[in-house]
Amino acid sequence: MKNIVITGGAGFIGSHVVRLFVNKYPEYNIINLDKLTYAGNLANLKDVEDKPNYKFVKMDICDFDAFYQLMQDEQIDGIIHLAAESHVDRSIKDPFTFARTNVMGTLSLLQAAKLYWESLPEKYEGKRFYHISTDEVYGALEMTHPEGIEPPFTTTASSSEHHLAYGEDFFYETTKYNPHSPYSASKASSDHFVRAYHDTYGMPTIVTNCSNNYGPYQFPEKLIPLFINNIRHRKPLPVYGKGENVRDWLYVVDHARAIDVIFHNGKVAETYNIGGFNEWKNIDIIKTVIATVDRLLGRPEGADLDLITYVTDRLGHDARYAIDSTKLQKELGWEPSLQFEEGIEKTVKWYLENEAWMDNITSGEYEKYYEDMYKNR
Ligand code: NAD
Ligand code: DAU
Numbered sequence: 001m002k003n004i005v006i007t008g009g010a011g012f013i014g015s016h017v018v019r020l021f022v023n024k025y026p027e028y029n030i031i032n033l034d035k036l037t038y039a040g041n042l043a044n045l046k047d048v049e050d051k052p053n054y055k056f057v058k059m060d061i062c063d064f065d066a067f068y069q070l071m072q073d074e075q076i077d078g079i080i081h082l083a084a085e086s087h088v089d090r091s092i093k094d095p096f097t098f099a100r101t102n103v104m105g106t107l108s109l110l111q112a113a114k115l116y117w118e119s120l121p122e123k124y125e126g127k128r129f130y131h132i133s134t135d136e137v138y139g140a141l142e143m144t145h146p147e148g149i150e151p152p153f154t155t156t157a158s159s160s161e162h163h164l165a166y167g168e169d170f171f172y173e174t175t176k177y178n179p180h181s182p183y184s185a186s187k188a189s190s191d192h193f194v195r196a197y198h199d200t201y202g203m204p205t206i207v208t209n210c211s212n213n214y215g216p217y218q219f220p221e222k223l224i225p226l227f228i229n230n231i232r233h234r235k236p237l238p239v240y241g242k243g244e245n246v247r248d249w250l251y252v253v254d255h256a257r258a259i260d261v262i263f264h265n266g267k268v269a270e271t272y273n274i275g276g277f278n279e280w281k282n283i284d285i286i287k288t289v290i291a292t293v294d295r296l297l298g299r300p301e302g303a304d305l306d307l308i309t310y311v312t313d314r315l316g317h318d319a320r321y322a323i324d325s326t327k328l329q330k331e332l333g334w335e336p337s338l339q340f341e342e343g344i345e346k347t348v349k350w351y352l353e354n355e356a357w358m359d360n361i362t363s364g365e366y367e368k369y370y371e372d373m374y375k376n377r
Pocket of ligand 1: 013041083
């Protein structure tokens, strides 16, 4: 493989994948295809934009003709597809945009890739369509052990102190799909289309389902960057419901490393779960983030705990996500590289040191969106 399109490369995870591929594989041509929606930001890629093996193309994944032309012009061998509408709260307010981009956009890429690859003498030989999906397609797990129990799995990623599981069940690659939000329903639908292109046409596809990512360059509508920024400015921290929902957190660079391993060594038509075996209740994460920001800003311990503000719960809020990534660890030898506390420390430091990046996003239109969102709750 030589010519690779990464869709959604100007977003949070996509920018880390682009950076990794551009730096690690000078022999590849990496094309970052992104529509630059509110979530796309070329400032995420300043450090690689002048590299000779990198090119940015502004394009909507729903534009079939443009993408089919690009496949031909650039003789694309591999597609790593991350472009999506990704925020659950937005999907509750505006589900149509999610169906358009996540379902129709993915279908459009699949069909263009099919037509181009099937026109070549070698057909699908040496080609790959890798679709990045989420653990949310599996639905929600029950919190059978709210106080936490010893987990059945071990990993280098979770802190020994916090390594508890909040239930006995996990999401496996074989878990039945049961999405609840318009976002996860749209991602589930796109996953089905990708698998259908393998089963019907023989396209070499791979799907991965990953848990919650955190780290630098995440848009500050998501829990961790939003709260870091609000603590910095001493603004209220809107905790949904009782703050007891559980998510399984993975440092974004570890997700990008997994994508690299799977793109190169994963088996066609397989699904791999990616996760950190690192379950946290929201309220515990929030307290850790407050303590870290306060310490790094030299504020007294506990100074900002009073910013915690319990607000109306998210509609259909999934109780618990927990990924079993044993298959990926055993078959492909990937494992997370960071303990959670190290990852949070790095993340908080990054946001505090990159105020200009954050201020650029949070001023203007986004500020209005954010205020409306909480006025209407
Ligand atoms: P993000 O919202 O930060 O970035 C999405 C990117 O896609 C943006 O650059 C945006 O401009 C681009 N985009 C949106 N619509 C487009 C369109 N129609 N055409 C072209 N580009 C378009 O998202 P993220 O958090 O980086 O997530 C990336 C992918 O990973 C998504 O598919 C998401 O479902 C999946 N995922 C995310 C997480 C997470 O925790 N963030 C976890 C698992 C899986
Ligand atoms: O699990 C993977 C998914 O993780 C990805 O597929 C999504 O693209 C990504 O956005 C993320 O979804 P979540 O809904 O879990 O992430 P979010 O950061 O929006 O919320 C994390 C938890 O924090 C969730 O239980 C809701 C809660 N929350 C979130 C926000 C933004 C709050 O309590 N207050 C908030 O203001």
